[in-house]
Amino acid sequence: MTHGLIGVCGMGRMGAAIAHRLLSVGQPVMVWNRDPARCAPLVAAGASMAATPADVTAACDTVVSMLFDGPAVAAVYQGAQGLLSADAKGKLFIEMSTIGPEAIRAVAQAVQMAGADFIECPVGGTVGPARDGKLLGLVGGTPQALDRARPILEHLCRRIEHAGPVGAGAQLKLAVNLPLLVYWQALGEAMGLVADLDMSADQLADLMADTSGSPVAIKHRSGELAAMLAGRGDPAVGFEARGAEKDLREMAQLSTALGLDAPVTRAAHDAFTAAVSGQIGGKDAMTIAALNWRKARREPA
Numbered sequence: 001m002t003h004g005l006i007g008v009c010g011m012g013r014m015g016a017a018i019a020h021r022l023l024s025v026g027q028p029v030m031v032w033n034r035d036p037a038r039c040a041p042l043v044a045a046g047a048s049m050a051a052t053p054a055d056v057t058a059a060c061d062t063v064v065s066m067l068f069d070g071p072a073v074a075a076v077y078q079g080a081q082g083l084l085s086a087d088a089k090g091k092l093f094i095e096m097s098t099i100g101p102e103a104i105r106a107v108a109q110a111v112q113m114a115g116a117d118f119i120e121c122p123v124g125g126t127v128g129p130a131r132d133g134k135l136l137g138l139v140g141g142t143p144q145a146l147d148r149a150r151p152i153l154e155h156l157c158r159r160i161e162h163a164g165p166v167g168a169g170a171q172l173k174l175a176v177n178l179p180l181l182v183y184w185q186a187l188g189e190a191m192g193l194v195a196d197l198d199m200s201a202d203q204l205a206d207l208m209a210d211t212s213g214s215p216v217a218i219k220h221r222s223g224e225l226a227a228m229l230a231g232r233g234d235p236a237v238g239f240e241a242r243g244a245e246k247d248l249r250e251m252a253q254l255s256t257a258l259g260l261d262a263p264v265t266r267a268a269h270d271a272f273t274a275a276v277s278g279q280i281g282g283k284d285a286m287t288i289a290a291l292n293w294r295k296a297r298r299e300p301a
Helices: 013-024 036-044 053-059 070-078 101-113 127-132 143-156 168-193 201-209 216-229 241-257 263-277 285-296
Strands: 006-009 029-032 062-065 092-095 117-120 135-140 157-164
Touching (some): 006 013, 006 053, 013 029, 092 101, 135 143, 241 285
Parallel strands (some): 006 029, 135 157
């Protein structure tokens, strides 16, 4: 069953994977990106391309957006040729970016004032699950908006969790991401402690993946960890380190807003901030786990 033309704004790794998934299940898709060249693979796969976000709203019944941060979301919705500069009445907007709850509530209010339905659905999972329709959907919005969005979200998500009103999805997404991002930094510190042992990178990676403290991510990625420690190449980028730094910043800000102490989150954010400005840039967040290892072994970062 198709659901009318679906617009997808933001052709980063995740946005492009979502657009590919929708095309693969027979949905007609229109794509937009600030750099039009990023749309070319989707156009080759059968999508149409819009010149502006306003054109997406004008042409599509439903608009999905997957953008980097709060300022990018605000610009795409409310810029001079943004989504809401066109007639949005009766449309459905599904915002899948990971941003803070206050920012998402501001966008929702603008959309609703324009006479459209809005739901947030930040997701757990990276590019592979996005292409396979196996993301974890963390929804904030009214039950009525979710009912309208559900047929599309079911193409993208293996599980759809309704957390509450708009803003709840953002809170839940930050909570879901936090332990993993802290783990990558903690794993890096652990690797520094054993960098001088006479054990191969493969042995250590296999052992770390088999301990009681290891998350699902390292169990699936121990081979990539071993390759990275052995200097055989960095892991494929699924979740950029700069995105991890942004998420940790949002987590720390939310903790402050809630009156909570979050020393581990803040320490992990400081570590990612330093790493992103220095060694790992646009690499996968997991790359931070090798920095202390390389430092202890006096290898180039």
